[in-house]
Amino acid sequence: MNRDVKDLVKRLTLHPSDLGGPSYMQMIREREEVASVLEGQVAWIARVERARDPRSEAAVERERDAFKAGVAYAEVLARQEKQPDLTDIGAVYQIAHDGFEGEVIGSYRTREGKDGVVLQQVGTRVVHVYGCKWLQK
Numbered sequence: 453m454n455r456d457v458k459d460l461v462k463r464l465t466l467h468p469s470d471l472g473g474p475s476y477m478q479m480i481r482e483r484e485e486v487a488s489v490l491e492g493q494v495a496w497i498a499r500v501e502r503a504r505d506p507r508s509e510a511a512v513e514r515e516r517d518a519f520k521a522g523v524a525y526a527e528v529l530a531r532q533e534k535q536p537d538l539t540d541i542g543a544v545y546q547i548a549h550d551g552f553e554g555e556v557i558g559s560y561r562t563r564e565g566k567d568g569v570v571l572q573q574v575g576t577r578v579v580h581v582y583g584c585k586w587l588q589k
Contacts, residue, residue: 460486545571545587552580 463482466473474482543556554571560581561567568583 547582547586554580
């Protein structure tokens with residue numbers, strides 16, 4: 453223990469009624485100072501322990517929550533209707549409502565965020581664009 457700490461401990465053990473003891477106000481200030489230093493030390497120890505053991509309970513809990521959220525998201529995606537792969541250049545789609553059959557030559561996304569494909573009619577130069585909801589292989 454260094455000299456400053458020994459002096460502080462000695463002063464803290466004195467009561468205001470002791471000879472050479474602190475005034476009540478001084479005693480309160482010193483104890484507040486010590487409490488502040490102790491809080492800082494406790495926080496520092498906690499940081500060191502977390503750095504030494506990254507698998508703390510909080511870290512494990514965060515990983516568990518992230519894993520559960522990921523599993524839930526994967527289940528939602530699995531339940532959703534499979535959307536066509538818009539990067540599948542050359543795939544042929546039949547459009548049910550108008551009978552158009554075409555080969556994918558490109559894709560697009562509108563400003564509103566809707567995806568679709570550019571189809572060139574099989575055997576012709578005719579090109580149409582369709583949103584994903586209209587596509588069936």
